[in-house]
Amino acid sequence: xxLPVLNNVAPEAGGCSAGSCGSTDDQMGHLPEHxxxxxxxxxxxxxxxxxYFARMHVAVAPACNIQCHYCNRKYDCANESRPGVVSxxxxxxxxxxxxxxxxxxxxxxxxxxxxxxxxxxxxxERTFETFRMLxxxxxxxxxxxxxxxxxxxxxxxxxxKYNIDHVxxxxxxxxxxxxxxxxxxxxWKNKRIKGREAAAILIEQQQKGLEMLxxxxxLVKVNSVxxxxxxxxxxxxxxxxxxxxxxxxxxxxxxxxxxxxxxxxGMTGQRGPTNEELQTLQDECSGDMNMMRHCRQCRxxxxxxxxxxxxxxxxxxxxEKMDINYPEAMKMRAEVHAAINEELESxxxxxxxxxxxxxxxxLKLNKPETRPVLMAIATKGGxxxxxxxxxxxxxxIYEASPSGVRFxxxxxxxxxxxxxxxxxxxxxALDKSIKALTGCEVVLCSKIGFEPWGPLESxxxxxxxxxxxxxxxxxxxxxxxxxxxxxxxxxxxxxxxxVA
Amino acid sequence: xxxxxxxxxxxxxxxxxLCPNKAIYEARPHFMIDPDKCNECAGDxxxxxxxxxxxxxxxxxxxxxxxxxxPGSLTGILPAKFAELVARQQAA
Numbered sequence: 001x002x003l004p005v006l007n008n009v010a011p012e013a014g015g016c017s018a019g020s021c022g023s024t025d026d027q028m029g030h031l032p033e034h035x036x037x038x039x040x041x042x043x044x045x046x047x048x049x050x051x052y053f054a055r056m057h058v059a060v061a062p063a064c065n066i067q068c069h070y071c072n073r074k075y076d077c078a079n080e081s082r083p084g085v086v087s088x089x090x091x092x093x094x095x096x097x098x099x100x101x102x103x104x105x106x107x108x109x110x111x112x113x114x115x116x117x118x119x120x121x122x123x124x125e126r127t128f129e130t131f132r133m134l135x136x137x138x139x140x141x142x143x144x145x146x147x148x149x150x151x152x153x154x155x156x157x158x159x160x161k162y163n164i165d166h167v168x169x170x171x172x173x174x175x176x177x178x179x180x181x182x183x184x185x186x187x188w189k190n191k192r193i194k195g196r197e198a199a200a201i202l203i204e205q206q207q208k209g210l211e212m213l214x215x216x217x218x219l220v221k222v223n224s225v226x227x228x229x230x231x232x233x234x235x236x237x238x239x240x241x242x243x244x245x246x247x248x249x250x251x252x253x254x255x256x257x258x259x260x261x262x263x264x265x266g267m268t269g270q271r272g273p274t275n276e277e278l279q280t281l282q283d284e285c286s287g288d289m290n291m292m293r294h295c296r297q298c299r300x301x302x303x304x305x306x307x308x309x310x311x312x313x314x315x316x317x318x319x320e321k322m323d324i325n326y327p328e329a330m331k332m333r334a335e336v337h338a339a340i341n342e343e344l345e346s347x348x349x350x351x352x353x354x355x356x357x358x359x360x361x362x363l364k365l366n367k368p369e370t371r372p373v374l375m376a377i378a379t380k381g382g383x384x385x386x387x388x389x390x391x392x393x394x395x396x397i398y399e400a401s402p403s404g405v406r407f408x409x410x411x412x413x414x415x416x417x418x419x420x421x422x423x424x425x426x427x428x429a430l431d432k433s434i435k436a437l438t439g440c441e442v443v444l445c446s447k448i449g450f451e452p453w454g455p456l457e458s459x460x461x462x463x464x465x466x467x468x469x470x471x472x473x474x475x476x477x478x479x480x481x482x483x484x485x486x487x488x489x490x491x492x493x494x495x496x497x498x499v500a
Numbered sequence: 501x502x503x504x505x506x507x508x509x510x511x512x513x514x515x516x517x518l519c520p521n522k523a524i525y526e527a528r529p530h531f532m533i534d535p536d537k538c539n540e541c542a543g544d545x546x547x548x549x550x551x552x553x554x555x556x557x558x559x560x561x562x563x564x565x566x567x568x569x570x571p572g573s574l575t576g577i578l579p580a581k582f583a584e585l586v587a588r589q590q591a592a
Contacts, residue, residue: 063514065553067574073555074510118512125517184576187514190545192552259589264575267585 064118069264104329107336152209214246239285370489372401378445502535515550
């Protein structure tokens with residue numbers, strides 16, 4: 001049985017009926033050609049691209065004009081990976097130097113974003129000075145910016161000037177009563193405004209900014225932080241509204257909240273969502289909109305592929321010693337990009353051929369017989385299974401069903417075995433991995449040791465190292481077929497409930 | 501008549517560009533206010549700008565040494581509640 005590879009298509013809609021026939025390998029499938037053109041090599045927007053292309057953020061924007069209950073401005077820790085956190089603040093000239101050094105060293109780097117650590121548009125001079133210099137010196141780098149939206153309407157025209165064609169707005173609500181539970185205050189027209197009034201102004205500015213960007217043809221992604229009991233029930237409506245206004249992608253992220261972060265939510269015990277809650281909401285929103293599921297919630301100074309951070313290689317003192325000839329580097333970069341695009345294109349052609357084959361036979365016949373299964377993948381990138389179970393610090397989660405394979409999200413863990421002879425607290429790390437894999441029935445990895453095998457099996461998760469170096473989707477399909485033949489996929493309503 | 505920034509400042513830069521008198525300057529371990537330049541925004545703004553954007557309670561004091569954003573005024577977590585939460589956290 002051959003199945004198509006789907007992304008962000010609700011399982012019940014299925015295959016080609018979902019309207020993304022021929023490009024179901026890519027959640028960008030439904031987008032108009034001119035938008036796909038802009039996002040195909042953007043790691044933060046394209047699930048496919050994020051295996052191949054890298055991004056970086058420069059921390060030039062320290063100031064913020066609002067307070068969110070999930071943020072603590074005191075925080076600065078190199079071991080934490082989450083938005084708003086940075087180690088080294090840069091002036092625009094330093095930032096540009098850093099960008100050129102990274103782009104010359106990591107040719108896969110296609111995108112430069114300014115995301116903080118405050119709000120980029122609360123620091124317009126620093127932010128736009130950086131963009132201006134980059135648009136002159138490194139025209140082959142895409143520029144994007146992430147904002148809370150409060151002063152967005154004032155800066156839309158300047159963004160258009162520097163060819164910033166991707167903007168992310170964090171929109172957690174469209175209802176001021178919900179907003180009052182997330183934003184204690186904003187700084188607006190030279191005053192601090194609190195409570196519901198503050199939230200109402202912020203929401204109005206966000207929506208206005210979104211409309212202005214769309215009107216100018218600038219791509220808008222919307223980020224939302226899912227806060228259980230606060231806006232979790234409300235985000236499906238947010239999704240509907242921002243889609244209707246022209247946002248092309250919605251990224252629902254889980255709240256990160258720990259007491260030691262010293263945030264309001266951390267202090268007051270507000271919990272983040274479970275993996276299952278997050279997935280349920282993302283599925284609910286995906287009926288209305290293109291959802292993004294591969295976000296790694298990176299730091300405001302992250303460097304490298306999504307999920308990795310090579311910031312340590314590019315500290316200011318190291319950059320000062322580098323001798324960068326950017327015009328030369330640009331030639332090498334163009335060659336690397338062309339090679340990656342060629343590889344992606346050939347994969348796309350191969351997948352399309354497969355999809356069309358399936359649409360003719362097989363799909364409908366098999367549809368009612370088997371139930372969906374979640375599988376976890378250990379990968380270092382490149383779209384293949386190439387990570388040892390014990391070395392994986394995160395797993396990609398896919399769902400296989402009669403409708404095909406779709407990417408669900410990623411789950412972080414602690415690498416079970418850090419290498420060497422001693423797996424210090426291996427026991428607890430394994431427990432953590434097993435917990436992260438809740439709901440999954442299979443974990444595919446390049447290799448797996450003897451020790452974790454038993455505990456995984458007893459937790460109902462079948463380890464498998466037989467598909468090493470195979471493309472992820474192919475291996476999942478093979479595994480799903482193997483389970484079907486073994487009679488493990490018989491539809492049982494109780495089991496279906498558990499998986500869904 | 502001048503304000504003062506104290507050590508709880510986190511160097512977030514929010515206040516610096518807002519000062520109508522350019523009295524605030526970057527310094528380590530924390531930003532400073534030049535008392536000769538600060539006039540508490542009198543005549544310029546209804547509210548003192550640095551005080552209105554500062555995200556840290558207690559980081560800016562008036563001439564009497566009083567916190568202009570007293571504990572609880574920004575987070576909504578009043579001091580007694582805050583102590584209770586910290587105690588609970590330490591016990592956990």
